[in-house]
Amino acid sequence: MIESVARPASLRRGRPRFNLGRLARAGVYGTLLVAAVFYIIPIYLLFMTGMKTFAEAANQSLMWELPRAASFDSFAEAWRTISPNFINSFKIAVPAAIISSMIGSLNGYILAKWRFRGSETLFTLILFGMFIPYQSILIPLLKVESAFGLYNTILGLVIIHIIYGIPITTLIFRNYYVGIPEELVEASKIDGAGFGGIYRRILLPLSIPGFVVVLIWQFTSAWNDFLFAVTLTGQDNWPITVAVNNLAGSFSVAWNVQMAGALIAALPTLLVYILLGKYFMRGLLAGSLKG
Amino acid sequence: MRGLTRDRVVSIALLVPAVVAVAVFVYGMIGWTTWVSFSKANDLSFDMSLNGLANYQSVFGNARFQLDLRNTVVFTLFFVVSSLAIGLLLANLLDRRIRAEAIFRSLFLFPLAISFIVTGVVWKWLLTPTAGINVLLGLPQQSNLWFTDPTVLKIGDSALIGIPIALFSLVIAAVWQMSGFVMALYLAALRGIPEELREAARVDGASELQLFRRIILPLLAPVTVTAIIILGHISLKIYDLQQAMTKQGPGFATDFPASYMWQTAFNDNQFAKGAAVGIVMLVLVATLIVPYLLWNRRQEAAR
Numbered sequence: 001m002i003e004s005v006a007r008p009a010s011l012r013r014g015r016p017r018f019n020l021g022r023l024a025r026a027g028v029y030g031t032l033l034v035a036a037v038f039y040i041i042p043i044y045l046l047f048m049t050g051m052k053t054f055a056e057a058a059n060q061s062l063m064w065e066l067p068r069a070a071s072f073d074s075f076a077e078a079w080r081t082i083s084p085n086f087i088n089s090f091k092i093a094v095p096a097a098i099i100s101s102m103i104g105s106l107n108g109y110i111l112a113k114w115r116f117r118g119s120e121t122l123f124t125l126i127l128f129g130m131f132i133p134y135q136s137i138l139i140p141l142l143k144v145e146s147a148f149g150l151y152n153t154i155l156g157l158v159i160i161h162i163i164y165g166i167p168i169t170t171l172i173f174r175n176y177y178v179g180i181p182e183e184l185v186e187a188s189k190i191d192g193a194g195f196g197g198i199y200r201r202i203l204l205p206l207s208i209p210g211f212v213v214v215l216i217w218q219f220t221s222a223w224n225d226f227l228f229a230v231t232l233t234g235q236d237n238w239p240i241t242v243a244v245n246n247l248a249g250s251f252s253v254a255w256n257v258q259m260a261g262a263l264i265a266a267l268p269t270l271l272v273y274i275l276l277g278k279y280f281m282r283g284l285l286a287g288s289l290k291g
Numbered sequence: 292m293r294g295l296t297r298d299r300v301v302s303i304a305l306l307v308p309a310v311v312a313v314a315v316f317v318y319g320m321i322g323w324t325t326w327v328s329f330s331k332a333n334d335l336s337f338d339m340s341l342n343g344l345a346n347y348q349s350v351f352g353n354a355r356f357q358l359d360l361r362n363t364v365v366f367t368l369f370f371v372v373s374s375l376a377i378g379l380l381l382a383n384l385l386d387r388r389i390r391a392e393a394i395f396r397s398l399f400l401f402p403l404a405i406s407f408i409v410t411g412v413v414w415k416w417l418l419t420p421t422a423g424i425n426v427l428l429g430l431p432q433q434s435n436l437w438f439t440d441p442t443v444l445k446i447g448d449s450a451l452i453g454i455p456i457a458l459f460s461l462v463i464a465a466v467w468q469m470s471g472f473v474m475a476l477y478l479a480a481l482r483g484i485p486e487e488l489r490e491a492a493r494v495d496g497a498s499e500l501q502l503f504r505r506i507i508l509p510l511l512a513p514v515t516v517t518a519i520i521i522l523g524h525i526s527l528k529i530y531d532l533q534q535a536m537t538k539q540g541p542g543f544a545t546d547f548p549a550s551y552m553w554q555t556a557f558n559d560n561q562f563a564k565g566a567a568v569g570i571v572m573l574v575l576v577a578t579l580i581v582p583y584l585l586w587n588r589r590q591e592a593a594r
Contacts, residue, residue: 028384032395035381039398039467042413045423049416060422107309114302122310124588129317131580133528135552135569137320139327139562144320163316166309195298224406226531231557241408245535248412255416262412266405273404277397281475284403 050074050260057256074254078247078261084236085243086264091154092229092239093222096161100169101214103162105207108173109199113185123174130167134227145232152234160232161222168221169214172283176210177203209279216276217283220269240265321573328566335560346567356568357451358543359551363575365454366547367526369462370469374522375515377466378473383503385474386481396478399471407468411535414464441541455544457537465532469525473518480514481507520583527575548572 049057052067052074079086111123134141141160142151150156180203188198226241233242244265248258273280328346331338350356381399385392402410417423418437425432438460443453484507492502530549539546548568556565 028387028389031380032384032389035377036395036398039402039471042410042417042467043401045417046413061426063422064427103309106305110302110306114299116299116303120588120592124584125318126310126313127584128580129313131524131576132317132321133549133569133572133576135528135549135565136324136573137316138324138552138569139556139566140320140323141316142557163312166313170309195301220404224408226406226408226534230534231553241406241531244412245408248415248535258412259416262409266409269404269406270401273401277400280404281400284472285475285479 046259046263046266049256050078050263052256054254054256057254060255074256074260075264077254077257078264081247081253081257082240082243082261082264085238085240088154088237089223089239089241089268092157092161093219096158096165096222097215097218099158100162100165100218101211103166104169104173104214105204105210107166107170108175108177108210109203111170111174112177112180113182113198113203114195123170126167126170128167129164130171134164138227138231142231151232152237154237156232157222157225157228157237157239160228161218161225165218165221169218172214172217173207173210176207176213180206209282212276212279213283216272216280220272220280220283223269321570324566324569327563328570330563330566332563332566333561337562342563346563347571350564350567350571355543355546356548356551359546359548361451361453362455362458362543362545362547363527363529366458366461366465366529367523369459370465370526371519371522373462373466374470374473375518377470378518379477379511381470381474382477382481385478396475399474401471402468403472405468407531408535410464410468411532411537414460414467415536418460418463438537438540438545441544443542443544455540457540457544461529461533461537461545464536465526465529468532469522473522476514476518477511480511484510516583520579523579524576527572527579 045063048067049063051070051072053069053071054073056062056067056071057074107126111119145151145156145160148156150159184202185198188202193201223239224241225239226245229239229242230245233239238246244258244261247253247261326339329341329343330346331340331342333346381395385395389395415438419425420432420436420439424430424437425435436456438457440456442456444456445453488506489502492506497505528549529547530553533545533547533550537545539550548571552565552568552572555561555568
């Protein structure tokens with residue numbers, strides 16, 4: 001561990017790590033603050049516009065002014081339209097996330113601890129599925145979903161998210177399990193544990209963080225999916241993304257309602273990020289393969 | 292422990308369903324789409340008899356698809372370069388023992404939790420000429436048309452080659468969403484560079500700029516490759532953001548292969564042409580991803 005190595009006294013007594021001048025220091029903070037404003041503005045607009053009354057929102061030249069009084073009419077109005085879709089999204093994302101994580105854990109265990117000739121090649125072939133443009137499989141997918149009576153069903157979307165989630169969930173768990181020392185597995189084998197025993201006694205108890213990462217990742221991607229949903233479901237089974245896109249594309253819907261709808265759509269994954277940001281990041285970084 | 296034990300059989304058997312699913316739904320369906328792309332299936336009768344290269348010729352000869360390819364190149368270039376630059380800058384600023392670093396980090400990262408649809412809906416309003424940024428900054432709306440701007444900055448004499456101004460609106464929104472990710476990648480890499488290396492360079496009399504250019508930047512190269520791959524493959528597939536924010540734009544200024552594919556296949560029922568576009572997109576992504584996957588595997592094996 002590099003951090004734990006004590007530095008030579010002469011260096012420790014030397015100048016601080018960055019002896020930036022006052023001016024440079026101000027520049028650093030100034031730039032960071034400007035960036036922070038850039039990232040915050042859209043969220044500010046979402047909240048603020050959502051809380052305006054219809055009369056207030058109508059005047060777009062005053063769109064940056066704070067609402068005169070907090071009104072939740074826009075949220076109520078948006079909720080009336082999109083609440084069924086909000087519920088659909090949960091019905092899609094929750095089972096997809098749970099089942100995906102179980103499959104990913106099993107695959108990851110096998111590919112990390114029960115390697116066989118060609119298993120690394122197989123792993124790479126599976127990973128490729130993570131990057132493909134779904135436009136290259138969408139037409140057959142629609143045919144298959146229709147043939148099995150899964151077109152325009154929640155179940156159809158759940159299955160799709162699970163299948164196309166196999167690469168990333170397998171990747172996260174495999175990389176996670178590779179980090180668990182082989183000695184633990186060998187010791188368990190000597191104690192007479194087999195395939196199931198090693199998983200239950202060694203891997204599973206250490207898997208909680210892996211499960212959290214995968215659950216969050218899969219929940220977020222299923223919740224945020226648009227392409228599969230817009231292609232494979234009709235209005236009654238639309239998840240929130242398709243509904244909000246539709247709301248925003250409609251000229252008859254006031255824009256404060258559009259903003260409120262967008263905020264409602266963003267809220268669950270934002271909450272996950274706020275509460276479990278560390279795990280959220282791990283999933284994200286796992287997407288860059290090395291975990 | 293080597294031979295074909297019961298456990299080994301169990302382990303392989305349990306891997307089979309997932310492997311079959313990927314084989315069918317990824318590789319099988321890519322094969323199926325490829326077949327469709329060479330077929331006559333351009334109406335609801337879905338005639339799968341082969342038709343040679345006709346669909347590819349038709350698609351590549353289509354003016355809209357040509358613009359889509361140009362837009363993909365322009366968007367990818369500006370989106371990837373801006374995200375890398377902003378991500379690198381923010382990571383470097385945050386790595387200077389900043390007060391409230393965690394707060395800044397969370398602010399730069401939260402857009403990643405949001406769908407491209409929500410991002411698109413918000414940025415559409417931020418960049419609508421009669422509202423948003425123009426009102427905030429007092430910019431004249433006639434000259435700041437953002438994504439409604441039909442102007443294309445021509446490069447040379449070709450009618451095709453140029454930079455559509457409207458694309459920058461999508462670039463801004465996409466950078467807002469993804470630059471935090473690049474920042475996180477770079478910050479993690481910066482934190483992994485041993486302090487001794489910096490100290491040694493300083494002792495040798497290197498200036499902060501020299502230190503950054505000669506030592507830090509080369510060490511960040513693998514992260515840069517990773518970031519380019521991740522951003523690049525997102526960019527080549529861009530769809531949701533464009534649907535929510537701009538649709539095809541004036542004169543297809545913000546149209547992309549993904550939206551062309553969807554319209555061709557699912558609105559016009561020209562499945563074979565849509566499939567051809569899908570396969571072109573796959574080839575584009577694969578030229579980026581396959582070398583990366585192989586490189587990644589070799590690195591793994593070397594460890």
